[in-house]
Amino acid sequence: MVISTVIIVLCLVAFAAIHSFMASLKFKRAIIKALGPRAEKLYLPVYSLIAVLMILPVVYLLYRYPGQVLYVVPYPWFWLMVTGQAIAAVIAPRAFMDAPQRFRILSQLSVSGTPEAGELKIRGIYRWVRDPFLLSGLVILWLTPFMTVNLLVLYIFASIYLYIGSLHWESRLVSQFGDKxxxxxxxxxxxxxxxxxKGDVSNF
Known part of the structure; x- marks a missing residue:
């Protein structure tokens, strides 16, 4: 039991280290230098694929060694929580469509006031919440209608990682869009x- 938890934690630390490095501006500058304009189209799909492949060992370990069951939510609350997770799962792709300019590598590497930075466009879900990815991630995690020891370890680690990532992401957005x-x-x-x-809202 303890060994499986330790292995899961080590896998999560390795995932966080590699995932953070690939998301860093230093890595993105290297990608742009190596691939040129092609990096814009290739980076996000490859980055997402690698993230999935890296998390698969953790999923396997949780399946084989879930740990002691802490609780199972009874019906009908079980399905209400699953419905909440399903709704949250829609938020992430919606958030991407509402602000594609935030995810362009050249824009992320730019500073406020330059043509590469683009305009800050507030629309869709961003009118009500600044980080819909953090919101959806936390909802999906903590509305899971059952909990085991190792799953709890994963969720605590993931929540901390998501929050720290959100702080880092917003520091980039401040550099990109400045006072706005x-x-x-x-x-x-x-x-x-x-x-x-209440500010300027973009419909396009």
Whole structure:
């Protein structure tokens, strides 16, 4: 039991280290230098594929060694929680479509006021929450209608990693969009949806 938990933690640490390195600006600059314009189309699919492949050992270990069962939510609450997870799963692709300019490598490597940085466009789900990926991730994790010891370890680690990643991501957005993003931060919460954004809203 303890050994399986230790192995899972080691796998998660390795995943976090590699995943963070591949998301770093240093790595992205190297990719742009090596591949040129092709990097924009290749980076995100390859990055996502590698992330999935790296997490598969953790999934296998959880399947083989789930650990002691802590709780199982009874019906009908079980299905209500699963429904909440399904709704949250829609948020991530929706968030990507609402702000594609945030995910272009050249834009991420730029600074505020340059043509490469682009314009800060607030639309869709970003009008109510600044980091819909963090929101959806936490909802999917913690609405799981059952819990085991090793699953709890994974969820705590993942929640911390997601939150730290969100802080790092927003520091980039401040560099990319400057004072406009700082003002946006003052009006819209990071995780918990609140009142809608009152500034300029883009429909395109």
């Amino acid at each position: 993003y700082i003002q946006y931060q003052k009006e819209v919460r990071r995780i918990i949806p609140g009142r809608g954004y």
